[in-house]
Amino acid sequence: MKNKYKVAIVGASGIVGRTALKVLEEKAFPNVEYTLFCSEKSAGKKIEFLGINYILQELKETSFNKNFDYAIFCAGGDVSKKYIPIAVEHNCVCIDNSSIYRMDPEVPLVVPEINMQEAYKNKGIIANPNCSTIQAVIPLKPLDDKYSIKRIVYSTYQAVSGAGREGIEDLENGINGFPPKKFPHPIFNNCLPHIDVFTEDGYTKEEHKMINETRKILNRPDLPITATTVRVPVLNCHSESINVEFEKDFDLYDVKQLLQNFPGIILVDDTEKNYYPIATKADGYDEVFVGRVRKDFSVKNGLNLWVVADNLRKGAASNAIQILENLINE
Numbered sequence: 001m002k003n004k005y006k007v008a009i010v011g012a013s014g015i016v017g018r019t020a021l022k023v024l025e026e027k028a029f030p031n032v033e034y035t036l037f038c039s040e041k042s043a044g045k046k047i048e049f050l051g052i053n054y055i056l057q058e059l060k061e062t063s064f065n066k067n068f069d070y071a072i073f074c075a076g077g078d079v080s081k082k083y084i085p086i087a088v089e090h091n092c093v094c095i096d097n098s099s100i101y102r103m104d105p106e107v108p109l110v111v112p113e114i115n116m117q118e119a120y121k122n123k124g125i126i127a128n129p130n131c132s133t134i135q136a137v138i139p140l141k142p143l144d145d146k147y148s149i150k151r152i153v154y155s156t157y158q159a160v161s162g163a164g165r166e167g168i169e170d171l172e173n174g175i176n177g178f179p180p181k182k183f184p185h186p187i188f189n190n191c192l193p194h195i196d197v198f199t200e201d202g203y204t205k206e207e208h209k210m211i212n213e214t215r216k217i218l219n220r221p222d223l224p225i226t227a228t229t230v231r232v233p234v235l236n237c238h239s240e241s242i243n244v245e246f247e248k249d250f251d252l253y254d255v256k257q258l259l260q261n262f263p264g265i266i267l268v269d270d271t272e273k274n275y276y277p278i279a280t281k282a283d284g285y286d287e288v289f290v291g292r293v294r295k296d297f298s299v300k301n302g303l304n305l306w307v308v309a310d311n312l313r314k315g316a317a318s319n320a321i322q323i324l325e326n327l328i329n330e
């Protein structure tokens with residue numbers, strides 16, 4: 001462990017970046033010095049962090065001359081594509097929130113509760129998975145280990161904060177009758193079965209991310225998975241219905257025990273009291289909330305789960321900072 005680490009937060013003015021700052025304040029690492037980067041647009045603006053005013057700095061090609069140990073990238077795929085290779089050349093280990101390196105076989109795709117050991121083998125880049133994937137694979141991991149997953153059907157209900165500042169603005173402006181700028185249709189009063197762009201096969205990129213990233217994280221490259229991802233008029237926290245078939249038979253009580261005992265999961269499952277995970281209750285937490293745990297009687301060894309998590313925290317900032325914390329404490 002070094003006496004002092006230098007860490008860059010790229011995209012500190014964005015919604016994931018600001019959440020990262022909040023999580024870093026909570027962590028209060030004693031031995032880390034931060035520099036906050038943004039684009040030309042926000043450069044020079046002040047941002048309160050750790051009790052002082054930090055000045056946001058414009059990210060430039062020369063920014064990584066300053067010997068950073070680590071960088072957390074929260075500024076989108078184009079910025080990661082351009083600047084991460086420069087940072088890596090300067091021996092800075094980058095934890096990337098964008099999707100561009102996630103499926104690169106040389107890049108570990110890490111959820112610390114599942115495969116932190118992969119992060120230690122990094123060659124300069126560690127990818128943070130997609131927000132909707134992180135919260136799905138956490139409950140699936142202990143179940144796959146014990147019962148071996150045969151097939152997954154994902155249906156998501158994703159908050160507007162998943163689309164960044166502009167997504168939130170579209171919902172807030174839509175409530176006041178203004179037309180959308182970020183989404184192709186009004187998100188207020190609508191559910192849009194369209195997240196990221198459409199691909200030739202009729203799926204969206206978000207659906208492909210969930211399918212491919214689940215296979216990579218669970219180390220099940222051929223696992224049959226399908227997904228429908230939907231944007232809903234919820235400010236923050238993604239909800240997901242997960243239908244899963246196993247190779248082996250299971251006991252519902254054992255499933256609940258496995259879920260309850262896995263790190264990062266809170267089981268909220270008492271239908272008599274109307275207890276099940278909801279977005280407003282998951283907001284601000286790092287845990288993944290799981291409920292409505294029940295058998296799917298239409299197939300052999302089928303199970304249904306309802307899973308909710310804060311997409312800005314566990315789905316992005318907190319997962320990245322958990323990785324950083326483990327690397328620093330290694």
Ligand SMILES: NC(=O)c1ccc[n+]([C@@H]2O[C@H](COP(=O)([O-])OP(=O)(O)OC[C@H]3O[C@@H](n4cnc5c(N)ncnc54)[C@H](OP(=O)(O)O)[C@@H]3O)[C@@H](O)[C@H]2O)c1
Pocket residue numbers: 010011012013014015016017037038039040041042043059073074075076077079097098099129130131161162163164165166311312315316
């Ligand atoms: N939102 C989520 O739930 C979520 C979850 C998982 C992963 N992610 C990923 O996290 C990343 C950030 O998403 P977000 O939702 O936080 O977006 P956002 O709110 O739109 O923020 C974008 C950030 O990137 C900065 N930026 C833009 N161009 C830049 C440049 N050329 N150089 C340096 N900084 C630049 C912006 O700075 P300015 O203020 O100067 O414009 C801003 O700080 C994306 O890759 C996204 O896919 C998001």
